Amino acid sequence: MADQTGKSQKSIPPYVKAVAGSIGGVMEACCLQPIDVIKTRLQLDRSGAYKGIVHCGTTIVRTEGVRALWKGLTPFATHLTLKYALRMGSNAVLQSAFKDSNSGNLSNQGRFFAGFGAGVLEALVIVTPFEVVKIRLQQQRGLSHELLKYKGPVHCARLIIREEGILGLWAGAAPTVMRNGTNQAAMFSAKNAFDRLLWKKHEGDGKVLQPWQSMISGFLAGTAGPICTGPFDVVKTRLMAQSRSGGELKYKGMVHAIPTIYREEGLRALWKGLLPRLMRIPPGQAIMWAVADQVTGLYERKYIHNAPL
Structure with missing residues (x-):
């Protein structure tokens, strides 16, 4: 089997990529959870209570304590672990399906659609229910545990199902x-x-990137998405945060929410939380790929090329 450069290419099993992604997800969650909490608070702020990233972070610490910056960590870490396992594994399966049956080549178009399919699958199976729980926990303000509506991830999920039905998740x-x-x-x-351009790395060639090389490629690869998908992320957060148990919903759905936010808050509101997303997603991808590339790279060397580790 050969890639588009004519070099020998053997496939890494999907389960290896799934394990690599899940390990990377744990590391990412622990390091970057405070940025995610700040992003969520900024996106839910319709009154201008927070003046920016630093003000939001310091306000949370002052009024709720340092631990509040890790609110929702359990569902966030679990969600990232499962999400990356599903993303990396399903992307590997879809890439195999999109490869040319004769040459074994994977076109750029095939790689794009494999990634899109993996993203859709993770969104429906893992991301949406976990982020609903995470956002409901993160939007709660206050120090008193007894006064909080949601006492934790499991209680939150159960309450949502009881009050709003299973589709509430x-x-x-x-x-x-x-x-x-x-x-x-x-x-x-x-x-x-970026791997090919910067490091001449081709999947299956047995070359193991240094962690810093993987981090650079992962950081650059993770930058474009948040800019392009900002409105979808803001709308997602607003829809997930509103409870169906509180009467009439402000936003009826994605198509209704986008013009409503634009009309009431202006165009820039559709990119609220962009800076903390850029502070979280590219570094998160850098951390995840630094771990995942080491796992998959070592597998390539030991089991595909039989090279000494």
């Missing part, structure tokens, strides 16, 4: 699908392109 599914599908299509294509 899939609030905001449409913009989440659009966001994740577009993000992963761009990310997998860009990561492969």
Whole structure:
């Protein structure tokens, strides 16, 4: 089997990529959870209570304590672990399906659609229900545990199901699908392109990138998505945050939410939280790929090329 450069290429099993992604997800969650909390608070702020990233972070620490910056960590870490396992594994399966049956080549178009499919799958199966729980926990303000509506991830999920039905866990599914599908299509294509351009690395060639090389490629690959999908992310957060148990919903869905936000808050509101997303997603991709590339690279050397580790 050969890639588009004519070099020998053997496939890494999907389960190896799934394991590599899940390990990377744990590391990412622990390091970057505070940025995600700040992003969520900024996106939900319609009154101008927070003046920016620093003000938001310091306000949370002052009024709720340092631990509040890690609110929702359990669902966030679990969600990232499962999400990356599903993303990396399903992308590997889809890439195999899109390869030319005769040459074994994977076209750029095939890589793009494999990434989009992996993003759609993770959005429906993993991302939406976990982010609904995470956002409901993150939007709560206050120090007293007894006064909080949601006492923790499991209690939150149970309460949502009881008050809003099982579909309450899939609030905001449409913009989440659009966001994740577009993000992963761009990310997998860009990561492969940067690996080839910067480091002459081709999948299956047995070359193990240094962690810093993987971090650079992952960081660059993770930058474009947040800029392109900002409105989908804001709408997703607003839809997930509103409770169906509180009467009439402000936003009826993705198509209704986008013009409503634009009309009431202006065009810039559709990119609220962009800077913290850029502070979280590209570094998150850098951390994840630094771990994942080491796992898959070592597998390539030991089991595909039989090279000493």
